Amino acid sequence: xxxxxxxxxxxxxxxxxxxxxxxxxxxxxxxxxxxxxxxxxxxxxxxxxxxxxxxxxxxxxxxxxxxxxxxxxxxxxxxxxxxxxxxxxxxxxxxxxxxxxxxxxxxxxxxxxxxxxxxxxxxxxxxxxxxxxxxxxxxxxxxxxxxxxxxxxxxxxxxxxxxxxxxxxxxxxxxxxxxxxxxxxxxxxxxxxxxxxxxxxxxxxxxxxxxxxxxxxxxxxxxxxxxxxxxxxxxxxxxxxxxxxxxxxxxxxxxxxxxxxxxxxxxxxxxxxxxxxxxxxxxxxxxxxxxxxxxxxxxxxxxxxxxxxxxxxxxxxxxxxxxxxxxxxxxxxxxxxxxxxxxxxxxxxxxxxxxxxxxxxxxxxxxxxxxxxxxxxxxxxxxxxxxxxxxxxxxxxxxxxxxxxxxxxxxxxxxxxxxxxxxxxxxxxxxxxxxxxxxxxxxxxxxxxxxxxxxxxxxxxxxxxxxxxxxxxxxxxxxxxxxxxxxxxxxxxxxxxxxxxxxxxxxxxxxxxxxxxxxxxxxxxxxxxxxxxxxxxxxxxxxxxxxxxxxxxxxxxxxxxxxxxxxxxxxxxxxxxxxxxxxxxxxxxxxxxxxxx
Amino acid sequence: xxxxxxxxxxxxxxxxxxxxxxxxxxxxxxxxxxxxxxxxxxxxxxxxxxxxxxxxxxxxxxxxxxxxxxxxxxxxxxxxxxxxxxxxxxxxxxxxxxxxxxxxxxxxxxxxxxxxxxxxxxxxxxxxxxxxxxxxxxxxxxxxxxxxxxxxxxxxxxxxxxxxxxxxxxxxxxxxxxxxxxxxxxxxxxxxxxxxxxxxxxxxxxxxxxxxxxxxxxxxxxxxxxxxxxxxxxxxxxxxxxxxxxxxxxxxxxxxxxxxxxxxxxxxxxxxxxxxxxxxxxxxxxxxxxxxxxxxxxxxx
Numbered sequence: 001x002x003x004x005x006x007x008x009x010x011x012x013x014x015x016x017x018x019x020x021x022x023x024x025x026x027x028x029x030x031x032x033x034x035x036x037x038x039x040x041x042x043x044x045x046x047x048x049x050x051x052x053x054x055x056x057x058x059x060x061x062x063x064x065x066x067x068x069x070x071x072x073x074x075x076x077x078x079x080x081x082x083x084x085x086x087x088x089x090x091x092x093x094x095x096x097x098x099x100x101x102x103x104x105x106x107x108x109x110x111x112x113x114x115x116x117x118x119x120x121x122x123x124x125x126x127x128x129x130x131x132x133x134x135x136x137x138x139x140x141x142x143x144x145x146x147x148x149x150x151x152x153x154x155x156x157x158x159x160x161x162x163x164x165x166x167x168x169x170x171x172x173x174x175x176x177x178x179x180x181x182x183x184x185x186x187x188x189x190x191x192x193x194x195x196x197x198x199x200x201x202x203x204x205x206x207x208x209x210x211x212x213x214x215x216x217x218x219x220x221x222x223x224x225x226x227x228x229x230x231x232x233x234x235x236x237x238x239x240x241x242x243x244x245x246x247x248x249x250x251x252x253x254x255x256x257x258x259x260x261x262x263x264x265x266x267x268x269x270x271x272x273x274x275x276x277x278x279x280x281x282x283x284x285x286x287x288x289x290x291x292x293x294x295x296x297x298x299x300x301x302x303x304x305x306x307x308x309x310x311x312x313x314x315x316x317x318x319x320x321x322x323x324x325x326x327x328x329x330x331x332x333x334x335x336x337x338x339x340x341x342x343x344x345x346x347x348x349x350x351x352x353x354x355x356x357x358x359x360x361x362x363x364x365x366x367x368x369x370x371x372x373x374x375x376x377x378x379x380x381x382x383x384x385x386x387x388x389x390x391x392x393x394x395x396x397x398x399x400x401x402x403x404x405x406x407x408x409x410x411x412x413x414x415x416x417x418x419x420x421x422x423x424x425x426x427x428x429x430x431x432x433x434x435x436x437x438x439x440x441x442x443x444x445x446x447x448x449x450x451x452x453x454x455x456x457x458x459x460x461x462x463x464x465x466x467x468x469x470x471x472x473x474x475x476x477x478x479x480x481x482x483x484x485x486x487x488x489x490x491x492x493x494x495x496x497x498x499x500x501x502x503x504x505x506x507x508x509x510x511x512x513x514x515x516x517x518x519x520x521x522x523x524x525x526x527x528x529x530x531x532x533x534x535x536x537x538x539x540x541x542x543x544x545x546x547x548x549x550x551x552x553x554x555x556x557x558x559x560x561x562x563x564x565x566x567x568x569x570x571x572x573x574x575x576x577x578x579x580x581x582x583x584x585x586x587x588x589x590x591x592x593x594x595x596x597x
Numbered sequence: 598x599x600x601x602x603x604x605x606x607x608x609x610x611x612x613x614x615x616x617x618x619x620x621x622x623x624x625x626x627x628x629x630x631x632x633x634x635x636x637x638x639x640x641x642x643x644x645x646x647x648x649x650x651x652x653x654x655x656x657x658x659x660x661x662x663x664x665x666x667x668x669x670x671x672x673x674x675x676x677x678x679x680x681x682x683x684x685x686x687x688x689x690x691x692x693x694x695x696x697x698x699x700x701x702x703x704x705x706x707x708x709x710x711x712x713x714x715x716x717x718x719x720x721x722x723x724x725x726x727x728x729x730x731x732x733x734x735x736x737x738x739x740x741x742x743x744x745x746x747x748x749x750x751x752x753x754x755x756x757x758x759x760x761x762x763x764x765x766x767x768x769x770x771x772x773x774x775x776x777x778x779x780x781x782x783x784x785x786x787x788x789x790x791x792x793x794x795x796x797x798x799x800x801x802x803x804x805x806x807x808x809x810x811x812x813x814x815x816x817x818x819x820x821x822x823x824x825x826x827x828x829x830x831x832x833x834x835x836x837x838x839x840x841x842x843x844x845x846x847x848x849x850x851x852x853x854x855x856x857x858x859x860x861x862x863x864x865x866x867x868x869x870x871x872x873x874x875x876x877x878x879x880x881x882x883x884x885x886x887x888x889x890x891x892x893x894x895x896x897x898x
Contacts, residue, residue, distance in 0.1 A: 230694050251879035256693050256872045261719040265686030268679070272659070272690025275677060280694065298680055427675040427691070427698050430654045435669045435676035438662075446625065446670065 011075030016139035021053020027160035029212035032200030064498035097121035137178035144182020207390030215379035222357020225392035229278040232269040263288035277426035281307035293336035305364035323571030324377035327546035348497035350384035420464035481515035489537030490516040503579035618647040634785025634811030663705040665732035682713030721775035742816030779805035833858035
């Protein structure tokens, strides 16, 4: 029996909402389910902001979260009540049965559980206090209750709790007591079978491993597997955990990481390290990428390999640091002054983060240019169970070395070649001495601003990137859904593609001929592949999380085609229902189409 | 004036060729104005690299933007001519990625203490093992003579046509307080002393900062001229103790009569040492020790 259950835990900052979610998704992943999970939390560390931990547990591959949850837990009714409608009919609502303060009318969850939803009022606080002497373990009590209510193996939960409190013996002990209290209470509770977990299905190929990690951790793993040597960074939400994880992992492998004084120094040091032949990277978000724009241009004209991991958040300026958005596409692709072409790749899921995180180093070396890996907060913090291959799928060295050519004086660092990539020497190599300059230069690298040279060098810098469109073992774009002509074709990028895929599959279920294409390589743009797909589509829909329709702009700059834009800035992932409704409208079906008729 | 010896061109050329320091000069002619103090700096740097026997391919000269920053083109080493103000972080990247390289950063007062001022404290406190040669002419020469952060109050330039209202920075004092492990001052008008100071700075293991006073003969006819500087500069007192940071700072505060010489020097772990320490703490293995450091070790002995 296929399992597809979504659990939401809603609480206030300090309730342990996110921690409980973390334990829960680890428990499910450990049992062998596929998990996709995304949390929402406020920008303040303390205070009373709303926190939501949300996860979907499945046996078949899922691509996004569902609009409605099957199980909802309220650790704070004032935050959870507005979300009560997101629990499906016959879904389970778990909440605190009493209250120690006098609530205003309608302040308690009991007044908001809808008809058809199953109420599970528990003495959460009482169970926590009686089992641990404090009310801090309410979140763990709930986990015990969930394990008992749905007949899940308690051992899986205990393992996940143990992992969470590995280094805190007292907390581990209290958690065990609280977990048991919740579990025992569930034994006394009447059970309905409207939410049922079937057995997990394992699909692991021998040698590979399954891990549940988020996008930032997957990027780190990709970078490590590709042999990153040096990293320079500056903390910024939501990219910080990339740097934090590398800071603990890189020294174990002899690597070097430095927290610089700002993002300008971070990218400058990356370019300096790249000049020496090291695999170097930095990570940042939109504000940092703005600061890096000038030095990225230097990387372009100096043809120095460098890798920048960018996780977007709501902008402009400081914007919405803990909300997701896809509004830095223009800057990633076009940012900075002058004609400064660079490679931009945008994975669409956590597995893609791993692949792009490693492939970026290959591409930076092979085409001697800055490479931006563009994700967003949603993908940074989205957990998925990912199958990792036994051997890292990355090349260790893709440099084109000058070899004997360097000895033939004078060495031409920027030699104009048939494929526009020049052999590159690095410091320490005899005879390969040259100066990398931000000035326009001749083949030797000496300043020269003649019309002929500027034209030839501009052409070189643009044309060499075209080979990246055929970079080996990399998915530049991919079509899903119906083959041949379709009524509606979706084209999407980045994190939003998961919701597009779900919506497309649902539309097909409703009998609409529908397909979806993900575009991973944004610069240079895979014009041929995308236009071949668009030729199959009667209507084209481009859903994305920004106000201007930045990807639609990029698409239309490369392919002359009318498209329907679904550009939204809610600060959270797009709703599958919203995309589906638009597909129905374009296909001439559904409510809105009837209304229009 | 009786001790001036006549110089015969052929003999001098022979002497220079035999010294070997021409190997460290490129065939590209400097873009500086005739009489510019920077000519003596590039000569001194070539002589110091030669004296320390640094293999050309193991040296990297990094600069930002400005008259002085054209420097990497005039020496026969690897080089990076980067962005305005960004030479120090780029050099930090170079050195972090490859400890075996001898990294020299060159740049002007605007590059280092206006646009790039935020990077100096961090290169200094980290003790990045690089040599920072700051060419201070108190003016923006490349853009034709505007006010710089070390221009005197009252200085008149195209961007301060009435007078410069800002008091100048004291880079030496700043760098001393930032925790630089080697700080000295030289004057382009005293090439022999300059050469000695550059050699010492390069031989020092850690962040060495050499402040070099140099006139802009084209755009400054009133303040920092050879004749004015020649009268102002003095030597550090013979009893100055270069291990005393406070004493060094007291000397640096007297910027009306700049003292030349070694202000401060201390031995402490470099950024590279610290990062190696992290690898050990993490239980990692250091990548194969590069074999290209004999030149600098020899110089320290």
